[in-house]
Amino acid sequence: xxxxxxxxxxxxxxxxxxxxxxxxxxxxxxxxxxxxxxxxxxxxxxxxxxxxxxxxxxxxxxxxxxxxxxxxxxxxxxxxxxxxxxxxxxxxxxxxxxxxxxxxxxxxxxxxxxxxxxxxxxxxxxxxxxxxxxxxxxxxxxxxxxxxxxxxxxxxxxxxxxxxxxxxxxxxxxxxxxxxxxxxxxxxxxxxxxxxxxxxxxxxxxxxxxxxxxxxxxxxxxxxxxxxxxxxxxxxxxxxxxxxxxxxxxxxxxxxxxxxxxxxxxxxxxxxxxxxxxxxxxxxxxxxxxxx
Amino acid sequence: xxxxxxxxxxxxxxxxxxxxxxxxxxxxxxxxxxxxxxxxxxxxxxxxxxxxxxxxxxxxxxxxxxxxxxxxxxxxxxxxxxxxxxxxxxxxxxxxxxxxxxxxxxxxxxxxxxxxxxxxxxxxxxxxxxxxxxxxxxxxxxxxxxxxxxxxxxxxxxxxxxxxxxxxxxxxxxxxxxxxxxxxxxxxxxxxxxxxxxxxxxxxxxxxxxxxxxxxxxxxxxxxxxxxxxxxxxxxxxxxxxxxxxxxxxxxxxxxxxxxxxxxxxxxxxxxxxxxxxxxxxxxxxxxxxxxxxxxxxxxxxxxxxxxxxxxxxx
Numbered sequence: 174x175x176x177x178x179x180x181x182x183x184x185x186x187x188x189x190x191x192x193x194x195x196x197x198x199x200x201x202x203x204x205x206x207x208x209x210x211x212x213x214x215x216x217x218x219x220x221x222x223x224x225x226x227x228x229x230x231x232x233x234x235x236x237x238x239x240x241x242x243x244x245x246x247x248x249x250x251x252x253x254x255x256x257x258x259x260x261x262x263x264x265x266x267x268x269x270x271x272x273x274x275x276x277x278x279x280x281x282x283x284x285x286x287x288x289x290x291x292x293x294x295x296x297x298x299x300x301x302x303x304x305x306x307x308x309x310x311x312x313x314x315x316x317x318x319x320x321x322x323x324x325x326x327x328x329x330x331x332x333x334x335x336x337x338x339x340x341x342x343x344x345x346x347x348x349x350x351x352x353x354x355x356x357x358x359x360x361x362x363x364x365x366x367x368x369x370x371x372x373x374x375x376x377x378x379x380x381x382x383x384x385x386x387x388x389x390x391x392x393x394x395x396x397x398x399x400x401x402x403x404x405x406x407x408x409x410x411x412x413x414x415x416x417x418x419x420x421x422x423x424x425x426x427x428x429x430x431x432x433x434x435x436x437x438x439x440x441x442x443x444x445x446x447x448x449x450x451x452x453x454x455x456x457x458x459x460x461x462x463x464x465x
Numbered sequence: 466x467x468x469x470x471x472x473x474x475x476x477x478x479x480x481x482x483x484x485x486x487x488x489x490x491x492x493x494x495x496x497x498x499x500x501x502x503x504x505x506x507x508x509x510x511x512x513x514x515x516x517x518x519x520x521x522x523x524x525x526x527x528x529x530x531x532x533x534x535x536x537x538x539x540x541x542x543x544x545x546x547x548x549x550x551x552x553x554x555x556x557x558x559x560x561x562x563x564x565x566x567x568x569x570x571x572x573x574x575x576x577x578x579x580x581x582x583x584x585x586x587x588x589x590x591x592x593x594x595x596x597x598x599x600x601x602x603x604x605x606x607x608x609x610x611x612x613x614x615x616x617x618x619x620x621x622x623x624x625x626x627x628x629x630x631x632x633x634x635x636x637x638x639x640x641x642x643x644x645x646x647x648x649x650x651x652x653x654x655x656x657x658x659x660x661x662x663x664x665x666x667x668x669x670x671x672x673x674x675x676x677x678x679x680x681x682x683x684x685x686x687x688x689x690x691x692x693x694x695x696x697x698x699x700x701x702x703x704x705x706x707x708x709x710x711x712x713x714x715x716x717x718x719x720x721x722x723x724x725x726x727x728x729x730x731x732x733x734x735x736x737x738x739x740x741x742x743x744x745x746x747x748x749x750x751x752x753x754x755x756x757x758x759x760x761x762x763x764x765x766x767x768x769x770x771x772x773x774x775x776x777x778x779x780x
Contacts, residue, residue, distance in 0.1 A: 310716030
């Protein structure tokens with residue numbers, strides 16, 4: 174039986190069992206609830222938003238929360254609740270796309286470094302170390318405006334600076350896995366290295382990598398908000414929690430509400446995903462706990 | 466040990482050279498030409514040609530990279546477009562302020578995180594341990610920009626315990642420290658969580674090691690075992706985390722410097738970006754990368770000194 178082969182009903186049972194174990198951990202349960210709320214509010218932002226998030230209404234600017242505007246209005250009279258809901262869409266898309274791309278490229282490069290031609294290992298590791306030599310936010314501040322502020326630049330910067338992190342972990346795991354008896358046996362049987370990697374090593378190492386990736390989602394959400402706060406992320410009229418926070422900071426003497434409206438969803442998201450990631454790791458891969 | 470240190474320093478220098486070269490090539494590969502970017506709306510074809518020639522941008526890329534490396538080595542990072550001074554002078558004013566902030570933040574993180582982590586390990590599974598666990602995860606999760614804004618609103622603007630803006634650099638040491646408290650907590654608080662968790666985990670591992678059992682069997686007092694022997698080994702991973710964490714802390718420092726209007730690399734970069742002052746923002750990235758590379762190199766060497774097994778594993 175191949176390593177990946179599983180019985181579908183058993184898998185479903187294992188999934189339910191895992192979910193129940195996750196929910197029995199208070200941190201996991203809080204994480205699941207917060208993340209579910211967040212995902213639903215982002216997916217249904219179009220339905221839930223009482224106003225167009227970009228609709229300007231200057232006479233109603235900087236209003237405190239009221240029945241018309243539950244989270245008040247910003248300096249251009251835009252409804253902050255609608256902007257926060259759409260900001261959730263941006264935050265989640267950036268985080269999910271960046272994580273998927275960073276893991277994808279990290280896994281490919283890490284596998285090549287760990288199990289590919291020997292001469293490629295050192296240059297790849299050196300490239301990883303070089304990228305890791307740049308502090309992310311500072312690099313983003315320098316490079317962002319040159320490539321033009323916007324979603325693509327934010328995602329590009331997050332992916333490029335995160336690939337080495339995954340790449341190094343994958344490389345170490347691949348090197349360890351490649352010394353296992355079954356890999357030597359497969360090689361002796363004449364199976365190609367690419368096939369061994371894809372069919373046998375990858376399924377064995379991907380679990381912990383995905384758990385680590387889930388823990389990076391809050392980091393990416395915070396990074397997007399931070400970059401938007403600094404003016405090198407999402408550009409108005411698009412909405413972002415970082416932009417709301419930036420507006421709030423600029424108009425802090427007039428009102429506290431904007432800062433609160435930008436902070437609460439951001440903290441909810443980072444706490445929710447962090448709790449979920451921690452609980453996922455503790456539930457499914459306690460061994461990882463030591464290294465993180 | 467000496468060989469390892471030299472190797473590590475050599476690798477650090479190589480990475481720095483590669484980092485500088487790749488940043489240069491990245492900027493050159495960006496859409497639009499640097500001459501127009503530097504000149505902004507004043508760009509005329511004649512001015513552009515003059516700048517292109519002056520900066521050597523008409524030469525082949527390897528030559529450009531080599532020339533740039535040489536000029537960086539000579540301390541020539543270009544001219545600050547705002548002050549018309551060499552970029553190096555601008556960096557000399559701002560870098561020490563950021564280093565002060567980073568140093569103070571590491572101190573805050575270590576001074577709070579290490580005791581919390583070790584007490585949590587010694588009182589494993591107690592209420593205190595669980596509370597520290599939850600607190601650690603929570604402070605890790607909250608972005609520094611939010612801690613900075615609310616810290617300023619509550620403790621500076623609201624309660625008036627600490628100054629709201631500036632670094633107090635011209636008013637003596639006490640003022641400097643007074644201005645540093647809140648920013649250092651804002652940058653360091655997330656790392657309190659990381660360090661507490663890490664120290665707890667490694668302390669638990671160390672406390673169940675054979676040599677600790679032997680020490681107990683020989684009748685050494687528990688306090689001495691914990692603080693004299695176990696903590697020393699348990700703290701080692703913290704040094705690596707701080708070494709790697711300097712990069713993230715620098716990111717947090719950007720927000721904190723902006724929110725508290727503190728002079729420093731982050732605030733300098735933010736303003737340079739707004740003014741399209743590219744030589745300064747490039748110089749600031751190089752300075753920040755240099756600090757990060759030095760920090761990781763020192764942390765690796767320190768780690769090898771504390772725990773020689775580190776030399777073999779390397780990470």
